[in-house]
Amino acid sequence: MVRYLKAGLFILSGTCEQVSRLISDECDRPLTSEERWASRVHRLNCKQCRRFRVQVRFLESMLGRQRFAPGLTPQARDRISRSIRKLK
Numbered sequence: 001m002v003r004y005l006k007a008g009l010f011i012l013s014g015t016c017e018q019v020s021r022l023i024s025d026e027c028d029r030p031l032t033s034e035e036r037w038a039s040r041v042h043r044l045n046c047k048q049c050r051r052f053r054v055q056v057r058f059l060e061s062m063l064g065r066q067r068f069a070p071g072l073t074p075q076a077r078d079r080i081s082r083s084i085r086k087l088k
């Protein structure tokens with residue numbers, strides 16, 4: 001019971017800082033169901049976090065394209081990946 005109360009509290013009280021971290025983490029690992037709900041519920045009322053998620057998704061899609069770009073050396077791909085991770 002306490003576990004469900006903690007999960008509900010986390011879902012309803014997520015801050016922009018916590019949710020932006022979840023949005024970044026979403027690129028690297030699958031979120032738990034509590035984390036997904038916390039992110040979704042927060043983004044319903046937060047335009048900045050919705051916009052941040054769109055931007056992160058865009059960067060991820062660009063990185064995905066870069067991974068398969070034939071003109072880039074593996075070192076250049078690693079350098080770009082590290083730079084993008086630092087932005088998160």
Ligand SMILES: [Zn+2]
Pocket residue numbers: 015016017019042046047048049
């Ligand atoms: Zn927010």
